[in-house]
Amino acid sequence: MHVLILGGDGYLGWPTAMSFSKRGYQVTVVDNYFRRNACIELDAGILYPVPTLIERAKIWYELTGKEIKIVIGDLTDPEVMRSFFTGGVEYQFAIHPTFAGIPQTVVHYAEQPSAPYSLINHKYANTTIINNLLVTNNLMFAVRDFSRDTHVIKLGTMGEYGTPNIDIEEGWIEIEHKGRTGHFLFPRQAGSIYHTTKIMDTDLLWFGVRTWDLKITDLMQGPVYGLETEESIYDPRLRTIFNYDEIFGTVLNRFIVQAIISHPLSVYGKGGQTRGYLNIMDTLQCIHKAASTPAKRGELRIFNQIMETFNVNQLAQKVKKVGADLGYPVEIKHFENPRFEAEEHYYNPTYQGLVELGVEPHFLTAEVLEGIFRVVAVYRDNIRKDLIFRGVNWLRDEKTTIQR
Amino acid sequence: MHVLILGGDGYLGWPTAMSFSKRGYQVTVVDNYFRRNACIELDAGILYPVPTLIERAKIWYELTGKEIKIVIGDLTDPEVMRSFFTGGVEYQFAIHPTFAGIPQTVVHYAEQPSAPYSLINHKYANTTIINNLLVTNNLMFAVRDFSRDTHVIKLGTMGEYGTPNIDIEEGWIEIEHKGRTGHFLFPRQAGSIYHTTKIMDTDLLWFGVRTWDLKITDLMQGPVYGLETEESIYDPRLRTIFNYDEIFGTVLNRFIVQAIISHPLSVYGKGGQTRGYLNIMDTLQCIHKAASTPAKRGELRIFNQIMETFNVNQLAQKVKKVGADLGYPVEIKHFENPRFEAEEHYYNPTYQGLVELGVEPHFLTAEVLEGIFRVVAVYRDNIRKDLIFRGVNWLRDEKTTIQR
Numbered sequence: 001m002h003v004l005i006l007g008g009d010g011y012l013g014w015p016t017a018m019s020f021s022k023r024g025y026q027v028t029v030v031d032n033y034f035r036r037n038a039c040i041e042l043d044a045g046i047l048y049p050v051p052t053l054i055e056r057a058k059i060w061y062e063l064t065g066k067e068i069k070i071v072i073g074d075l076t077d078p079e080v081m082r083s084f085f086t087g088g089v090e091y092q093f094a095i096h097p098t099f100a101g102i103p104q105t106v107v108h109y110a111e112q113p114s115a116p117y118s119l120i121n122h123k124y125a126n127t128t129i130i131n132n133l134l135v136t137n138n139l140m141f142a143v144r145d146f147s148r149d150t151h152v153i154k155l156g157t158m159g160e161y162g163t164p165n166i167d168i169e170e171g172w173i174e175i176e177h178k179g180r181t182g183h184f185l186f187p188r189q190a191g192s193i194y195h196t197t198k199i200m201d202t203d204l205l206w207f208g209v210r211t212w213d214l215k216i217t218d219l220m221q222g223p224v225y226g227l228e229t230e231e232s233i234y235d236p237r238l239r240t241i242f243n244y245d246e247i248f249g250t251v252l253n254r255f256i257v258q259a260i261i262s263h264p265l266s267v268y269g270k271g272g273q274t275r276g277y278l279n280i281m282d283t284l285q286c287i288h289k290a291a292s293t294p295a296k297r298g299e300l301r302i303f304n305q306i307m308e309t310f311n312v313n314q315l316a317q318k319v320k321k322v323g324a325d326l327g328y329p330v331e332i333k334h335f336e337n338p339r340f341e342a343e344e345h346y347y348n349p350t351y352q353g354l355v356e357l358g359v360e361p362h363f364l365t366a367e368v369l370e371g372i373f374r375v376v377a378v379y380r381d382n383i384r385k386d387l388i389f390r391g392v393n394w395l396r397d398e399k400t401t402i403q404r
Numbered sequence: 405m406h407v408l409i410l411g412g413d414g415y416l417g418w419p420t421a422m423s424f425s426k427r428g429y430q431v432t433v434v435d436n437y438f439r440r441n442a443c444i445e446l447d448a449g450i451l452y453p454v455p456t457l458i459e460r461a462k463i464w465y466e467l468t469g470k471e472i473k474i475v476i477g478d479l480t481d482p483e484v485m486r487s488f489f490t491g492g493v494e495y496q497f498a499i500h501p502t503f504a505g506i507p508q509t510v511v512h513y514a515e516q517p518s519a520p521y522s523l524i525n526h527k528y529a530n531t532t533i534i535n536n537l538l539v540t541n542n543l544m545f546a547v548r549d550f551s552r553d554t555h556v557i558k559l560g561t562m563g564e565y566g567t568p569n570i571d572i573e574e575g576w577i578e579i580e581h582k583g584r585t586g587h588f589l590f591p592r593q594a595g596s597i598y599h600t601t602k603i604m605d606t607d608l609l610w611f612g613v614r615t616w617d618l619k620i621t622d623l624m625q626g627p628v629y630g631l632e633t634e635e636s637i638y639d640p641r642l643r644t645i646f647n648y649d650e651i652f653g654t655v656l657n658r659f660i661v662q663a664i665i666s667h668p669l670s671v672y673g674k675g676g677q678t679r680g681y682l683n684i685m686d687t688l689q690c691i692h693k694a695a696s697t698p699a700k701r702g703e704l705r706i707f708n709q710i711m712e713t714f715n716v717n718q719l720a721q722k723v724k725k726v727g728a729d730l731g732y733p734v735e736i737k738h739f740e741n742p743r744f745e746a747e748e749h750y751y752n753p754t755y756q757g758l759v760e761l762g763v764e765p766h767f768l769t770a771e772v773l774e775g776i777f778r779v780v781a782v783y784r785d786n787i788r789k790d791l792i793f794r795g796v797n798w799l800r801d802e803k804t805t806i807q808r
Contacts, residue, residue, distance in 0.1 A: 141526035
């Protein structure tokens with residue numbers, strides 16, 4: 001089976017590529033280095049240097065004898081997207097440069113993934129909207145025009161739902177109203193422009209599924225933590241991009257970095273914000289299970305991709321405890337919340353679908369936390385304190401500009 | 405009061421500009437001639453030649469002594485949008501070229517408004533997404549950054565709701581689920597890419613309202629018919645752009661044109677598709693009422709802007725009857741439906757909000773239909789039969805391309 005990974009240079013994209021390649025799939029990866037360029041532009045920092053995609057594909061081939069084909073290209077250009085389906089694609093790296101064929105599965109990570117980035121100012125908001133919507137739309141039209149049997153696995157976010165006062169179902173809800181009933185997408189209202197583009201993606205794909213009988217799985221993922229996967233342990237040069245700054249870092253990864261350099265853990269506001277979390281290894285499991293049991297033609301299948309829920313205070317306490325055991329004195333500090341969000345709220349999401357497909361969760365144990373601490377500690381001297389907290393405040397009354 | 409009209413060259417934009425100007429408002433209009441250019445590119449035809457915006461503003465000034473300031477510019481460029489709030493704007497036509505001041509009201513019509521256009525192929529879909537989302541986002545950030553008290557009146561569409569099996573409320577619904585309740589945007593699922601961008605607009609604005617306390621009125625409008633307004637009767641050169649083709653023409657206007665040239669009325673499929681309709685004069689009333697009683701800070705106010713509902717067969721019958729009375733022999737023909745839509749369905753929308761604000765509906769009487777027939781008949785020789793039905797089919801299995 002041929003898997004095409006859009007956004008294959010990112011935090012989840014590259015580990016996904018290796019994981020499919022290891023298991024015998026033909027893998028093609030495309031990326032425009034958006035994340036790397038944004039990290040440079042915004043001085044966001046990366047924990048350790050990461051080889052280019054082409055370099056990583058070469059290392060991978062040397063270690064495993066398996067080919068990952070690489071294309072560096074911008075998927076907001078429809079011709080780039082369509083080339084993977086028409087055969088017009090030009091690989092920047094390939095062991096066998098002939099056309100890999102139309103992919104049976106596309107994993108779509110090629111989105112601007114940061115809420116703070118999307119709210120730096122109007123230009124970053126526009127970039128987020130254009131990038132995320134055009135890539136999704138170009139993909140939808142490419143499968144419509146060339147291969148409706150191709151299964152699209154799209155990464156959504158639990159943030160689409162926000163924090164409603166009712167139980168969150170897996171994508172769909174039956175609504176009874178004035179004596180009649182209807183089946184609808186679960187109501188969504190997001191807390192950032194980025195999260196709102198994910199709502200838009202879902203609406204767009206739902207139109208495509210209804211109209212053209214496409215096969216789509218939309219994975220509403222929570223914040224991911226961790227960095228090591230079964231394949232990255234072969235060689236540290238295969239480790240994924242790891243951000244710990246305010247723009248691209250996810251909360252648990254950030255806390256561990258903060259603990260290691262004795263920066264107080266940056267809890268926003270009261271810290272009662274509850275979310276669903278998962279280990280990067282479980283992201284890979286979820287993608288594999290979704291790929292091996294695809295959605296049907298005409299089905300928009302939605303799973304809530306989280307394995308357990310915590311509030312921010314609970315995460316901070318866990319990091320503090322493990323940090324103390326490892327000899328890091330950890331303080332917890334409540335910062336003024338730069339986000340517009342409920343700091344204490346009802347939160348009861350359903351998330352059984354992926355476990356029923358066979359995913360076996362890695363829970364957030366002390367051992368797991370210790371494992372991340374140990375890898376991050378190797379790069380302790382690379383950590384820049386000035387990147388931890390810079391004050392992108394999306395409520396400000398004046399023009400919002402990032403502190404550089 | 406200063407009213408800024410985005411998309412002021414369009415079918416509704418120019419009549420709105422005259423209507424506010426007549427009533428003593430300071431009016432600024434901006435447009436990039438998207439509709440005119442698209443009509444040329446797609447060979448869509450316009451019933452009669454329409455003077456440029458600048459020419460129309462000059463005619464208007466000669467007839468009334470009132471100034472409408474004109475800017476020709478692309479609002480997907482954030483700097484164009486922001487210039488109306490910073491004072492950096494350059495007017496292409498103005499009697500008094502000094503800055504008109506920050507608008508108290510913005511009427512946002514500046515969207516690609518055609519469902520068939522959005523589904524010609526992936527490029528037109530992308531254009532629709534980029535245009536509609538960026539204009540809305542640029543507007544949202546401009547009011548956020550410079551004038552949060554400015555009231556934005558945004559044209560949505562009843563098509564956002566689709567045809568659900570439950571009664572359609574005005575924008576919001578209380579959902580009871582597993583013993584808890586929440587207040588949400590009414591569930592929406594649209595029948596085209598264009599309509600889907602309107603859902604996205606609403607989601608984007610709802611984020612802005614919640615986060616920055618903006619003042620937004622979102623008007624879910626049904627298909628509009630008619631062409632004459634209180635101000636256009638001063639001079640036929642002030643009449644609005646009138647399309648009768650498959651891309652930009654609305655159903656009732658199309659039927660009247662078809663009746664006049666003895667083309668069978670083009671009913672798609674069974675003709676049981678029910679929608680809410682309104683007279684162009686009622687669009688103007690609705691905008692005025694919304695402007696004079698603005699939304700509050702932090703309010704996303706939604707009205708369903710329709711005055712009565714009909715199915716397509718009922719519209720065809722009405723046109724046939726009035727046509728016969730006026731001496732036009734009218735046939736009705738059921739064409740294969742190029743759209744993906746239910747042809748018989750439950751439809752029960754609420755639409756009392758605008759009437760409660762004081763709008764006095766013009767219903768679709770025989771007299772109203774006759775009035776439109778009489779104006780269109782003047783331009784009978786301009787009507788091109790080859791534009792009536794060209795077969796933009798958004799279900800086709802092969803690549804969709806417009807028949808030229």
